[in-house]
Amino acid sequence: MARLVLRRARTYILPLGVLAVTWVVIASTTPSFKGQSSVFSVLEGFPLLGLVALGLAVTIIAGELDLSVGSMAALAGVVAVKSGSTGLVGALAIATLMGVVLGAVQGTVIARLGINSLVLTVGTLILLRGAAYLASSNKPSQLKNFVISDPLLDRYGILSISSIIALSIFVVLGLFLAYTRYGREIYAIGGARDEARAAGVPRFRPLVLTFALSGGCAALAGALASLKGGSAAPQNYDDVLLSGAAAALVGGVSLYGGRGTVLNVALGVGVLSVVAAGLAARGSDASLTQLVTGALLIVVVAVEYVAGRLGQRSRLRHAAAQGAAVSGPMRA
């Protein structure tokens, strides 16, 4: 039992260490990054970066990748701002529902055709971006009724309404993935798809669910960020794919599918938020954040790969994840 706990905990130790180190480094070099406000600024990373990373993490756990999250967030932002007359809750609900439905459609097509998710999501990446431009008549949309975004600007200690919503989604999705049958199916198809199918996991349901979740998370993220800012530009959020994927992988979600939890995602989002907050406080522009994010991403992926090579167990799992596409020697 103790050994099981230890093994479970091991996947969190590395990202926790990275988070601690970056926090100490940034806090000691950035005078403004301290106390309650530092925690607040890190938690403020959860509504946009966190939710996108969470959705992406679900697709990575399922052994897929949704490239369309940035366009989905942009479209949802425009839709939310345009439907501001329905109130804050209404606007968020409409945008999120749209994301869930569009994501479910993507998942259905991917499952039905059995194609690689990269293929379809490259197409929808362009298509949804176009839809965002069309929905906003090719120019930034302003929120007409500014009053509805007021609650988003309030601060409650280290929390805001946005971060409370985002963290609630993390908790709910975490429980769903870990303890429900539908959630476990997503892990199963990501870990070993053919074996999962042979064991009776349905062909469609987990994939449809996966892309519905990633679409919904990206849409809610875009809607929250756009409503808070009071406007939505159709060209927004084209860099969230990089930071979202980086957060999920830095946190310890396995690129080979089937492994990782929302706690991993939360740790990764924490690391990237600390880095972004530290760089922003020094007046560095977004491009340096990109550089650091990219470097962090490649280092973490390399570490995971090397660690995987060292253990025979991981190697077998890796082979299973990769061998799902072709008839490997093990199945012959």
Added chain:
Amino acid sequence: MTGTQTPPTPVASEGGAPTRAVARAERFSTALIVGAVAIGVIIAVALTPGFLTVDNVRAILRNASIVGIAAVGMTPITLSGNFISLGTQQSAMAASVVFVALVGNGLAPALAIVIVVVALLVVGAIQGAVVAAGLNPVITTLAAGAIIFGVVADATNGQVVSIGDHPVSWGNGSVAGIPVEVLVFALVTVVVGLLVSKTVAGREVTLCGANKETAIASGISYRRVTLWAFMIFSGALAIAGVLAGAGFGQATIQSLNTLTVDALAAILVGGTAIAGGYGSPWRSAAGALLIAVITNVMILNNFSIGGRLAVEGAVVVVVVVLLEFLRRHREVR
């Protein structure tokens, strides 16, 4: 993710060489794409006055060229089973910025080209080596793109780099009425096309993508193939960047900012399978041309940018789904 109920897929059948069924499938979908381009052109001409003018045709070809070069260059990566590069724009942009900066400071263009090509080949070789070591190509290129972007942004402070009073004579030039970049696009397509279909290294690329285990078992070095594919890709991006820099006379970190997605769209519309083993550079070139024609028709008909993107995305989705249905249908028979 092939259907588990039919173990011997045509591509993976014994003998290693592509079977007749695959050859027939390839011919069929080539015919399909050529047919689609032809029908597209006919409809475009019928609906759009001013489409079939010399200037407009030249504009279409020029627009297709940069994207086409990137797409043709990326095709070996896709064929080899290494999916796609998400760092296309950043590498081409870096090539463009470096070329413009060097020439703007008085260096001879020929020398600048050599420097840019060598630099990009090194960048490509590093990425190729990392991927060949076993890391995920999509994530590796995404991260490499972010790093390159950050470095160039830092070096230029996000400012426009201009070629100044050293314009390149052939930048907007043409030979016998054909713009330079169109000629280069044709040349790159022919060279990469022949490399892939007629050389041993090229055949190895396709075999690796079709069936990695079989390829490795028959003595092909997967690492060398991956490295080779990434070097070709980077070389093509160097050429694309130089052409863009020479043509515009300036470059910023935002240059060519839709190149990654456009090149991917061209490859997919061309019908190359993203998981590898099936497709060709010719198809990617045709895909780039088809998208350029469609975009041009929409521009002439006053489509907004949103409409154009939506149609382009819809075309990619429809073609991908259609080709998959056709492939499936043929396999069942």
